[in-house]
Amino acid sequence: MFEIGSLLKLTDKNEYVVVSSAQKDGKTYYYLIDQNNFSNVQFLVEEKIENETYLKEVEDSKILEQIYPLLLENGKKFLKK
Amino acid sequence: MAKNVVKGNVIIGNNNSFGNVSNGVRHGNIVGGINLDDPKNILQKLKENPGLKIKVAGNHVTIKGSYKDKYGDICVSNNTIVDKSAALNCKEALRMFEGETKKAGGKSDLKNRMAEIINEDKPENPYAEAHQDSLKFGIVEYKTLEQNKKLTQIRTIVYSGLAVLSAVAAGVSFMAGHVATGAIFGAAALLQMAAGVMAYRKMRNADKEFKDVEDRLKETCDHYEQSKNPEREIGG
Numbered sequence: 001m002f003e004i005g006s007l008l009k010l011t012d013k014n015e016y017v018v019v020s021s022a023q024k025d026g027k028t029y030y031y032l033i034d035q036n037n038f039s040n041v042q043f044l045v046e047e048k049i050e051n052e053t054y055l056k057e058v059e060d061s062k063i064l065e066q067i068y069p070l071l072l073e074n075g076k077k078f079l080k081k
Numbered sequence: 082m083a084k085n086v087v088k089g090n091v092i093i094g095n096n097n098s099f100g101n102v103s104n105g106v107r108h109g110n111i112v113g114g115i116n117l118d119d120p121k122n123i124l125q126k127l128k129e130n131p132g133l134k135i136k137v138a139g140n141h142v143t144i145k146g147s148y149k150d151k152y153g154d155i156c157v158s159n160n161t162i163v164d165k166s167a168a169l170n171c172k173e174a175l176r177m178f179e180g181e182t183k184k185a186g187g188k189s190d191l192k193n194r195m196a197e198i199i200n201e202d203k204p205e206n207p208y209a210e211a212h213q214d215s216l217k218f219g220i221v222e223y224k225t226l227e228q229n230k231k232l233t234q235i236r237t238i239v240y241s242g243l244a245v246l247s248a249v250a251a252g253v254s255f256m257a258g259h260v261a262t263g264a265i266f267g268a269a270a271l272l273q274m275a276a277g278v279m280a281y282r283k284m285r286n287a288d289k290e291f292k293d294v295e296d297r298l299k300e301t302c303d304h305y306e307q308s309k310n311p312e313r314e315i316g317g
Contacts, residue, residue, distance in 0.1 A: 002223065005235050009222035017235055019242035033242045033277070035234075038270045041242075041277035044218065055218045064282065068246060075243040079236065 001028055001046070004078040008032065010055065014040060020078070022070035024063075030055065031071045043067070123174035245274040249282065 002008060002018050009015045016032035023029075027045050034040035043064060044055035058064055229235055 003226055005226035005229070005232075005239055007222075007224040007229060007235075008220060010218040011221055012218060013221075015222075017238045017242070019239050019246075031242065031246065033238055033274060035238060038238075038273035039277040039280070041274060041281055042218075043281060047217070053220055055220065057217075061282070072243055072247055075239060075246075079240055079243070 002030065004075060007035070008055075016042065020071040020075035022067050022074055024067055024070060029058065029063075029067045029071070031075075120173035120177060124177045241271055242274060245271060245278055249275060249278045 001021065004018050004020055006018045007015055008018060014034045015036065017035050018030055019033050020031045021028060030042075030044045030046070032042040032044060034042075042055075043058045045058050047054045047056050058067070226232070226235065
């Protein structure tokens with residue numbers, strides 16, 4: 001699991017800040033912002049394929065709605081540290 | 082290196098249906114000399130080499146020509162191991178190519194080439210079509226928070242990102258209560274983030290009525306800009 005505040009360089013060649021993460025139904029979700037282009041945001045879910053970790057875009061709008069509050073809550077906890 | 086990959090081919094991704102890409106070919110493995118970072122560069126190559134074949138996530142466009150064998154293919158698959166930007170660049174290049182061809186009015190060589198474009202929309206691999214919007218990202222590099230040397234900047238981005246998410250998803254309560262403290266780093270950045278989140282939600286059909294949120298964001302950002310003036314007192 002990637003911690004909030006860490007940096008991820010993905011295969012789209014962009015470097016993202018992990019703004020928040022959340023667990024739901026056994027899956028880990030991330031809210032990322034491109035540190036060089038703030039309009040490039042990603043909501044991704046972690047997937048393991050043959051022991052390699054991939055991040056896949058969240059497609060289901062209902063899941064998006066469900067994870068927003070979790071992401072906000074976890075992000076706030078990070079900022080209070 | 083995958084089998085059947087010859088000099089001149091530019092292949093990114095992992096699409097066995099294409100026939101000459103195997104698991105050995107991964108993101109960024111550019112065999113040829115085409116810069117996929119720039120649509121204009123790809124467009125130029127298209128003009129120069131009418132034999133180039135571009136495959137972008139199930140859409141297979143061939144520009145026929147006598148140089149086909151010489152120059153090989155560009156294959157960008159955005160449904161598996163991904164180079165999203167390269168795929169988008171190729172799509173943009175094709176769009177520009179088509180635009181230039183149309184402008185040519187049927188009298189130029191470009192027009193003739195356009196007539197020869199074969200758009201095989203039926204994918205060889207149905208999975209690719211069904212999942213072409215399911216972008217997966219591999220992880221190239223990971224730096225923990227401790228490894229970052231720009232902690233203040235990172236925290237600011239996290240703070241602002243949460244503020245924007247709060248504003249877009251659930252009203253502006255979180256943001257409105259804190260924005261005037263100067264903890265965020267600029268109205269323009271906030272609006273960019275908001276635009277990104279909104280675009281994402283729209284893409285996922287999760288969009289609601291954003292006008293109100295957008296107006297309130299702008300209002301809050303104006304408030305923030307004003308707060309940077311030390312002679313002006315702003316309540317928080």
